[in-house]
Amino acid sequence: MATPQPLQLHAPLSGVLMPLDQVPDPVFSSRVIGDGVCIDPTSSTLCAPVAGVVSNVQASGHAITVTGENGLQVLMHIGLDTVNLAGKGFTRLVEEGEQVDVGQSLIEFDADFLALNARSLLTLIVVVSGEPFTWLVAETGVVESGQPLLSLQTDAPTTDESLPGEGEALLSQPITLSNPNGLHARPAAVFAQAAKRFAASVFLHKQHERVNAKSLVAIMTLQTAHRDVVHVSAAGADAEAAIEILSELLISGCGEAGAGPAPMVLNVTETQSSTVLRGVCASAGSAFGQVVQIAEPPLPVTELGATPQVERDDLARGLAEALTQLQQLRDNALGEAQADIFKAHQELLEDPSLLEVAQVLINEGKSAAFAWRAATESTASLFKSLGNALLAERAADLADVGQRVLKRILRVEDRVLALPDGAILIAEQLTPSQTAGLDTRKVLGFATVGGGATSHVAILARAAGLPAICGLPPQVLDLADGTQVLLDADKGELHLAPDLATIEQLQADRQQQQKRQQHELANAALAACTRDGHRIEVTANVASLSETEQALTLGGEGVGLLRSEFLYLDRNHAPSHDEQASTYSAIARALGPARNLVVRTLDVGGDKPLAYVPMAAESNPFLGMRGIRLCLERPQLLREQFRAILASAGLSRLHIMLPMVTQLSELRFARQLLEEEALALGLAELPKLGIMIEVPAAALLADLFAPHVDFFSIGTNDLTQYTLAMDRDHPRLASQADSFHPSVLRLIASTVTAAHAHGKWVGVCGALASETLATPLLLGLGVDELSVSVPLIPAVKAAVREVNRVDCQALAQQVLGLESAEQVREALRVYRAATVDTSLVLEN
DSSP, rough: OOOOOOEEOOOSSOOEEEOOSSSSOHHTTTSSSOOOEEEEEEESEEOOSSSEEEEOOTTSSSSSEEOOOGGEEEEEEESSSSGGGTTTEEEOOOOTTTOOOOOOEEEEEEEHHHHOOOOOOOOEEEEOOOEEESOOOOOSSSTTTTEEEEEEEEOOOOTTTTTTOOOOEEEOOOEEEEOOOOOOHHHHHHHHHHHHTTTSSEEETTEEEEEEETOOHHHTTOOTTTEEEEHHHEEEHHHHHHHHHHHHHHHHHTOOOOOOSOOOOOOOOOOOSSEEEEEEEOOOOOEEEEEEEOOOOOOOOSSSSSHHHHHHHHHHHHHHHHHHHHHHHTTOOOOOOOOOOHHHHOOOOOOOOHHHHHHHHHHHTTOHHHHHHHHHHHHHHHHHHHHHHHHHHHHHHHHHHHHHHHHHHOOOOOOOOOOOTTTEEESSSOHHHHHHHHOOTTEEEEEEEEOTTTTTTHHHHHHHOEEEEEEEOOOGOOTTTEEEEEEETTTTTEEEEEOOHHHHHHHHHHHHHHHHHHHHTTTTTSOBBBSOBOOOOEEEEEEHHHHHHHHTTTHHHHHHHHEEEGTTTSSSSSHHHHHHHHHHHHHHHHHTTTEEEEOOOOOOOTTTTTSSSSSOOOOOOGGEEEEEEEESSSHHHHHHHHHHHHTTTTEEEEEESSSSOOOOOHHHHHHHHHHHHHTTTOOOSEEEEEEEOOSSHHHHTTHHHHHGOOOEEHHHHHHHHHHHHHOTTTTTTTTTTTTSSSHHHHHHHHHHHHHHHHOOOOOOSEEEGOGGHHHHHHHHHHEEEEEEEEGGGHHHHHHHSSOOOHHHHHHHOOOOOOHHHHHHHHHHHHHHHHHHHHHHHHHH
């Protein structure tokens, strides 16, 4: 037997060595892929660490494997989560099967781009074939490209790629990969590690290709992508168990975040019932009706086109017809919210990057349909992979508008959906196009696997007054049309087998609710005064002149939050001064000099990006350049907005509110800019200036802020997610990111105390203000103003009129001592039941 010979592995780039167990990725640090080294690079060319053959290079260029003597396999992975960049920033210099020498250049990368757009530049060099090694240099410190790093003990070559298992091979059902980037290094390593636990020989199949499922490198050579269909085969004693467990692992996404079936939202103390499916409330309400499944059939797309000119003409025709359709949908929209959605869709069709990708593919001989579908699907996949809730929702819009153009290119007519009475629509993801023309006399509600409370369909459902649930488990798609279900969106539940008593109670509750709504609407003009004579102002959250006018007809006593970003979003250039000034003035004029107008300055950032304001990509945009931070970094932007807002001075009681303030220096700088602009316009009096309390830091420093502001307005949505460290749009945490949590309530209480000590008023403009269950609690905490969603103004005013302020104060002190949001909600429900009973007695 030949004595194993040592082989040297050289540094593939220059940089600083780091122990593998310090890499902030458990798959690498726990050595699931294999042992090796990590380098924080100072050079930007990855070179071959050994002589051998390039056995795999990922299409995205972020990872490459070289197989050297005696079967040694070395994987090099540039950066963390760089697969999400889809090849941007990488230049491949070699191809699979190419022989390379030590030190030969393999991949060039743009280090500056990666530093801005990837989680980390840390580069991994992993011996996936498992050979033991000894260090030739210190395990930490600086290393130069080409310097010997490791001495590896290699054995005689072996192969297990084609070793047969015993007995007949078993084959799994087809499995569609949910991983956004297919089985790249991380999920492939998890899968290979799991496969190694079985004695059976295991193979992974994609179309006509088959590879050893116990080999990470072999799996990566399949170059799988999102939605690829694969099979698992196994032969041997434990083949059946291998098929079952490995299939489940693939279905779950091999543990990768963002992959796997849509998560079920479960109560901490509950399990998922077979008769109750749970999700997240997207639009409140309830309904009893019959299931109607909504699914778009696949469209027949051929890859190769005629001449490029013919295909360009087809694409231009499809785009033009789609734009015309969208304009008709805008013209016929039920409200401004729906019209704005289709306006955004029109602007997506004019996006130059989409058109550029499609044109390149057409020039390569592809059909217009194939090119357009590839352009939209690749961009939508990128949006989904970035971990940003808002971009994920925009991906759904892009898919919708992409399908619309595709139908026009292929001359496929839209299906006319014949709905039965009492329909509850079920879908993987409902699109605005599917919901735009629905007969709301027949549709009672929506239930979807995808989507969220910020999705456009959720917005449309709320505008139409239809209950909706999102985030349901995929088994909801298996329900047969006509199945009777009870949709309780308030609880986020879909009951598959409701009993008669539950149905009757639901119908009785709905009738009672309808009577109550009629009574609230009839009395909407009355003041919001408690039974013991305390007056509270109920104003509106708006984003347009039409919403302001609607709020006034529903009894709104002013505007407590004008979301000024509606002027800036969904466009390719900033609004002009005249456009801004005329809009603010029109809203102020509609309110008149006796009512408050509170204008929030521009609240955009990484979570709500502007196409014309360059902003670096952020791994967590909710914690990045948002609100006042962005505006103070670009003071000219804030100056221009101040100047436009000040044009409406004197038309109403003007207030200006700054979002995302965390420190006094931000307030002082903004006030200085406002004073300078007011002086330039010759204004003798400044408008009132306040800040939003939406960051715990601002709430905790409210006593220091209070002397320097005219008012506070509490944004409970952000205050909740920052206080609880829970993304309010997270499908599993949304039900726990609850503004009724005692910690949030205590921050509200301390803010009110600090403000009142300095004679300043406090409003609440977040979603908590619109919940009538919270009305007595907020009154008891001393809040002076509630700024609510326009349709809910009559209900909130009625809720104020039903209570005594003294009772509310006692209630507030009680709930501040509770330990959970659930306990707070239950205490408020008990109080409301008693209050309603008392009010009925008094009215009779």
